[in-house]
Amino acid sequence: MTPLALHGQETWDWLTTSPLFGITLTLAGYALGRWLHHRTGSPVFQPVLVAIVVIVAVLKLGDVSYADYLTGGSYVGFWLGPATVALALPLHHEWHLVRRAAVPILTGVVVGTVVSICSAILVTDLAGGNRELQLTMAPKAATTPVSLALSSQIGGIPALTAVLTILAGITGAILGPWVLDRIGVRDPRARGIAMGSVTHGIGTARALAESRTEGAFSALCMGLAAVATSVLVPIVVLWI
Amino acid sequence: MLKGLLALLGCQLVGELAVRLTGIEFPGPVVGMLLFFGVLQLRRPAESSGLVAAPTLLLRHLHLLFVPAGVGVVVYLHRIAEDALPLAAGLWVSWLLGFVATALVADRLLRIFRERP
Structure with a gap:
């Protein structure tokens, strides 16, 4: 027997519980997604979606748990916090436009939040989802830490809400600009308000790629939608 | 830096x-x-x-940072398959309604306030 075969299982166990595994896999999945996106030019190949699909497949095939993956994955996920802080930069650059659009911004955020919460509960109900599922869906338009906290507060499944939140963001990143073109919304400020209010950080990253103005409005509305959702979700669930 | x-x-x-x-x-x-x-x-x-x-x-590289939380879907694959219809409908229909409503309201109001860049 070769030493390689002898230590195969040990090495695999070391690898899958080492931070090196999760970090490398995350970056590799994302790099593959960016390459595919670049190569095909198709918005369906959103790097974040490709990365998630590839990593989930690797974890399933290798029988690696999500907790083991997070040993390394959480090093990458950690930077989401500082990156959220970094969204102040486009806001700072575009502040002269933002400050003059206070009424459209605030109205857009409130309308978007109310429609998102109410329709999430009603549509899930109509499609046969039970109350727990409706409550899990309700806060999905807000940024992940907010939707997660709200979900546990009102009796949803917090971790499933986090996943739905990210899926809503990916949907917005893929379909958002296309939908905006279809309904004739071309003003980058209005586009940013819609992206930030309903598709949080993932939509904001896409908005930033379109233009700095759109990104700035999106970043601000993501923050405002977090406030609006925190206030409105507990009220709405009492009524519907 | x-x-x-x-x-x-x-x-x-x-x-x-x-x-x-x-x-x-x-x-x-x-x-x-x-x-x-x-x-x-x-x-x-x-x-x-x-x-x-x-x-x-x-x-x-903002999108990269969402990947680890998104991989959390792996824990819920079973639940998602079980409740596929209400989850898909709730997620996508509600996303579209909220998104379109926000975009149209913001666009009309920006036009009324007449401060195009």
Whole structure:
């Protein structure tokens, strides 16, 4: 027997519980997604979606748990916090436009939040989802830490809400600009308000790629939608 | 760059501590974003400053940072398959309604206020 075969299982166990595994896999999945996106030019190949699909497949095939993956994955996920802080930069650059659009911004955020919460509960109900599922869906338009906290507060499944939140963001990143073109919304400020209010950080990253103005409005509305959702979700669930 | 990273981490730290000390259910990083916005407005850093370079780097790869949380879907594959219809309908129909409503309202109001860039 070769030493390689002898230590195969040990090495695999070391690898899958080492931070090196999760970090490398995350970056590799994302790099593959960016390459595919670049190569095909198709918005369906959103790097974040490709990365998630590839990593989930690797974890399933290798029988690696999500907790083991997070040993390394959480090093990458950690930077989401500082990156959220970094969204102040486009806001700072575009502040002269933002400050003059206070009424459209605030109205857009409130309308978007109310429609998102109410329709999430009603549509899930109509499609046969039970109350727990409706409550899990309700806060999905807000940024992940907010939707997660709200979900546990009102009796949803917090971790499933986090996943739905990210899926809503990916949907917005893929379909958002296309939908905006279809309904004739071309003003980058209005586009940013819609992206930030309903598709949080993932939509904001896409908005930033379109233009700095759109990104700035999106970043601000993501923050405002977090406030609006925190206030409105507990009220709405009492009524519907 | 170092100064910029420290500024980002510092703002997040103050934001996280503030929401915990006050007991308000709100994400610390969003409070940190408002603080960092204040820093930028006061300091007005040059484009070459670390205060600009560090956030620019993080924002360029913002999508990468969502990947680990998104992989959490692996834990719920079974539940998602079980409740596929209500989850898919609730997610996508509600996303579309909220998105279109926000875009149309904001677009009309921006037109009424007549301050196009």
